[in-house]
Amino acid sequence: MKTEPKYPHLKNPFKNKTTVSIKLEDVWFSYDKENFVLKAVNMNIPEKSKIAIIGASGSGKTTVANIIVGFYPVDKGQLYYDSVPVNDIGLDVVRENVYVVLQNPQMFNNTIRFNLTLGKDIPEEEIWEALKIAVADEFVKKMPKGLDTLVGKNGVRLSGGERQRLAIARMILSKPKVVILDESTSALDYKTEEKLMKNLEDYLKDKTTILIAHRLSTVKNADYIYVLDKGKIIEEGTHYELLEKEGIYSQYIKTLKG
Numbered sequence: 001m002k003t004e005p006k007y008p009h010l011k012n013p014f015k016n017k018t019t020v021s022i023k024l025e026d027v028w029f030s031y032d033k034e035n036f037v038l039k040a041v042n043m044n045i046p047e048k049s050k051i052a053i054i055g056a057s058g059s060g061k062t063t064v065a066n067i068i069v070g071f072y073p074v075d076k077g078q079l080y081y082d083s084v085p086v087n088d089i090g091l092d093v094v095r096e097n098v099y100v101v102l103q104n105p106q107m108f109n110n111t112i113r114f115n116l117t118l119g120k121d122i123p124e125e126e127i128w129e130a131l132k133i134a135v136a137d138e139f140v141k142k143m144p145k146g147l148d149t150l151v152g153k154n155g156v157r158l159s160g161g162e163r164q165r166l167a168i169a170r171m172i173l174s175k176p177k178v179v180i181l182d183e184s185t186s187a188l189d190y191k192t193e194e195k196l197m198k199n200l201e202d203y204l205k206d207k208t209t210i211l212i213a214h215r216l217s218t219v220k221n222a223d224y225i226y227v228l229d230k231g232k233i234i235e236e237g238t239h240y241e242l243l244e245k246e247g248i249y250s251q252y253i254k255t256l257k258g
Contacts (some may be wrong), residue, residue: 005073007090013082014097019177020082021047021209022068027077029063036075037063039231047082050209052219054252061212064182064199064228068210072092093102099176101184107155113147115155116170130172133199135192136165150256160187168196179204182212190215216256227252246251
């Protein structure tokens with residue numbers, strides 16, 4: 001397992017800003033220092049833009065998310081936030097400001113309230129507002145003790161869709177500067193997901209957003225799309241630009257739902 005490098009806190013591009021731009025420059029990454037799962041990846045993500053990353057399972061999508069959120073240092077290349085290299089910021093500072101919502105979010109054997117606030121003192125009104133955006137307010141109201149209902153180990157008393165919606169509400173309450181949604185609505189039915197994404201539109205409009213998506217509607221609405229295959233970007237552009245190329249993207253979106 002890689003040990004985390006201790007980068008000096010020389011600059012904080014997130015400070016006093018709503019969001020930031022992100023740039024991956026010739027990024028290479030391996031989990032074992034031998035087999036590269038990302039190879040020469042270049043991405044330019046403007047401030048307040050909404051980009052989508054698509055690709056088959058194992059193409060490197062989640063690894064890109066893990067690097068942008070500060071979970072791992074890159075092996076080669078550089079990662080920038082507002083043109084400041086991550087080595088001058090610190091991975092811990094990145095994690096405080098960039099939030100990833102995973103497909104299988106972690107839940108603690110505690111109350112719904114604790115799983116949303118992680119022990120922070122947040123006004124109840126704010127909690128319910130986040131739940132409403134995440135289309136989770138109705139099912140929480142129906143729980144035996146509402147916010148104080150215990151969810152069990154790993155949220156065993158909740159359905160997959162309920163866990164995903166609570167994770168999105170938790171993200172909203174953490175007030176991140178950059179949001180990554182990594183297949184984070186995959187357990188929801190189309191109607192619920194459509195409502196949730198519509199609710200999130202206003203919340204995300206001033207934030208740089210990265211979508212690792214499985215729904216055609218989500219991908220189409222992105223400002224720019226990157227197509228990954230075996231750790232490399234093989235196509236990039238807007239939805240319509242990529243359709244015109246009649247390449248991998250055109251083939252791939254035929255497999256997407258909704």
